[in-house]
Amino acid sequence: LTGRPIFTDLKPPAPKLSDIEASKRLAAWTAVDRHVLREHKVIGIGSGSTVPYVVERIIAQGREANKDRVFIPTGFQSKELIVSGQLLLGDVDQYPRIDVTIDGADEVDKDLNCIKGGGACHLREKVLAEAADTFVVVADYRKNSDVLGHNYSAGVPVEVAPFAYAKVLQNLHVLGSPKAALRMAVKKAGPVVSDNGNFVIDAPFPEELMLDPYSILTKIKMLTGVVEVGLFCHMAKAAYFGNQDGSVTVKW
Numbered sequence: 001l002t003g004r005p006i007f008t009d010l011k012p013p014a015p016k017l018s019d020i021e022a023s024k025r026l027a028a029w030t031a032v033d034r035h036v037l038r039e040h041k042v043i044g045i046g047s048g049s050t051v052p053y054v055v056e057r058i059i060a061q062g063r064e065a066n067k068d069r070v071f072i073p074t075g076f077q078s079k080e081l082i083v084s085g086q087l088l089l090g091d092v093d094q095y096p097r098i099d100v101t102i103d104g105a106d107e108v109d110k111d112l113n114c115i116k117g118g119g120a121c122h123l124r125e126k127v128l129a130e131a132a133d134t135f136v137v138v139a140d141y142r143k144n145s146d147v148l149g150h151n152y153s154a155g156v157p158v159e160v161a162p163f164a165y166a167k168v169l170q171n172l173h174v175l176g177s178p179k180a181a182l183r184m185a186v187k188k189a190g191p192v193v194s195d196n197g198n199f200v201i202d203a204p205f206p207e208e209l210m211l212d213p214y215s216i217l218t219k220i221k222m223l224t225g226v227v228e229v230g231l232f233c234h235m236a237k238a239a240y241f242g243n244q245d246g247s248v249t250v251k252w
């Protein structure tokens, strides 16, 4: 895998975490230490299970550092993290320019293209990534890939207007994803509904198409009814992956 391994002095404290949780925390702490600087006042907080460690590390920077900062969430979960951490909550309509956004990913390729949207938050995540001067990804070692689709077989998440989902499914089949399917809630009680009231389709594409994720992204975005695609191309400035041996692989 491409990337430069670095070793850190960060020692996750007790209680002892599983390898994977420790890896997420190492990535998150390292990224915060490098990218959330004293002068940063508007900070985007992403979604997923790695991001709580981002918030944990930001809180550890202390009250003084955080007292005149505002934190913009990508969804309900990150809003809760910000509020419960007693950090100041803002919204992207108040702060359309963000200093730094840190978020997780489902997979990151050698060129820092990402699949995101496993949590159905990728529309807001992309808005906050694009609004940020610096967008940084944090993840455990399982997310580090050369080509998208190697580690995350669920495919590309596509948020669609409910009215258009059947048509978009057909379109995705034609575009080269015959197994594209509507994401169902646990026990198939009904479709997953995003924070924006939309449905999500998961569209796995073969490797030959995933070699050029930007081309797939642009084709899917052109489909009427598509709200946003969970392919983040040319957006991340750096990605941090915690490893089992206590090192962090950095791609930039």
Ligand code: ABF
Pocket (backbone or CB within 6 Å): 046, 047, 048, 049, 050, 051, 103, 104, 105, 106, 115, 116, 117, 118, 119, 120, 121, 122, 125, 139
């Ligand atoms: C969000 O959370 C999503 O875009 C992605 O699906 C997921 C990554 O989560 P985790 O940190 O739990 O691996 O960032």
